[in-house]
Amino acid sequence: MPLHRFYYANGLFSAQDKLEISERITKIYTTTGLPAFYVIVVFNEVPSDSIMIGGKPATNFVRVVSQHLARTMDTYERKQTVLNALEAAFGPYVKDRGLDWEIHIEEHDRDTWRLNGINPPMPNTDAEKLWAKENKAIPFEQSKM
Amino acid sequence: MPLHRFYYANGLFSAQDKLEISERITKIYTTTGLPAFYVIVVFNEVPSDSIMIGGKPATNFVRVVSQHLARTMDTYERKQTVLNALEAAFGPYVKDRGLDWEIHIEEHDRDTWRLNGINPPMPNTDAEKLWAKENKAIPFEQSKM
């Protein structure tokens, strides 16, 4: 569900960093009952001449584009809580190393979302709990269909 | 119009696979009268340490982000029809090979969309039919302007 794309110049993160960042982001969602396999993180590394900030090479900068599908954030406060959690997750690899960063989260329609061909279960249903427990997409009776 | 971005670890698709996937996706749209050149497919291959699912390397997984501009999907049923068509298009290269996948489709504002500097014609107009026939952007009288 959540898809997090990180854009930055080659070399800012090691393979171990990327693993740890994605583990820490995953925990944000599993803590709230979402299946771990919903959480995708893609590290889009580009050559240092291919990412610019204010018209200059952004050698010290990470741009995060996050997309949510399974849950909507209904209030301003809820949105800040999620931003806080994400920034805390990648903070040790970004802020604590003196890098600059920018993030935004988008919410998109869950009716046009599928995993392995299945429209995912609605929030907090038995089916969603089973998906979380088994950590995979399992066919189930869709009341909506 | 439709922009389809595929994210996955290096090596899952050959050049021939990518060509066939994009041909099959294009047919979905041309069948409904859209110009072939509206259909863009970008394969964003990343090193295997740069795409993660649930905090683990996603070596067997394809994430598709689709964006629509020329047509809106008005009903839940219509949305499922489009998802079915897309999943059937890339199924032989993904599902049939035992890969996992996830897809979502976004719809964006056509008023901020242009091809070669031209705001594309409205659905099913003579201008759109001409663009489909000639398979390129051709200046035309814009009633909206």
Add this chain to the structure above:
Amino acid sequence: MPLHRFYYANGLFSAQDKLEISERITKIYTTTGLPAFYVIVVFNEVPSDSIMIGGKPATNFVRVVSQHLARTMDTYERKQTVLNALEAAFGPYVKDRGLDWEIHIEEHDRDTWRLNGINPPMPNTDAEKLWAKENKAIPFEQSKM
């Protein structure tokens, strides 16, 4: 704020082209009072077998995906003005070289947007003017919080 992602086959732009394109795009926004460091441009170069238009390799084509957060474009006319400005900015490197292109602009929620951990100031506030002058994110009193 504005994030511009360019997708195209390797080799269409030199390092100098990328620098100049991002400088020219940045000027669009700084002219209206936005901080230069709001403007991010990412050049996503892919192998020539990894970007397709209408089911064929897109060797002569640039796809731009732009995202806005700090300002909303309220009218159709305003949207066209922004598109005109962006196309004029990259025109010498795209249209004037005989390349085809496509662009769309998305607008996303500023409540889920942060720079260096700070929710950016509202349009035309003193804080925004200070960010523009200093060209960096500076903590300030948030009336919304």
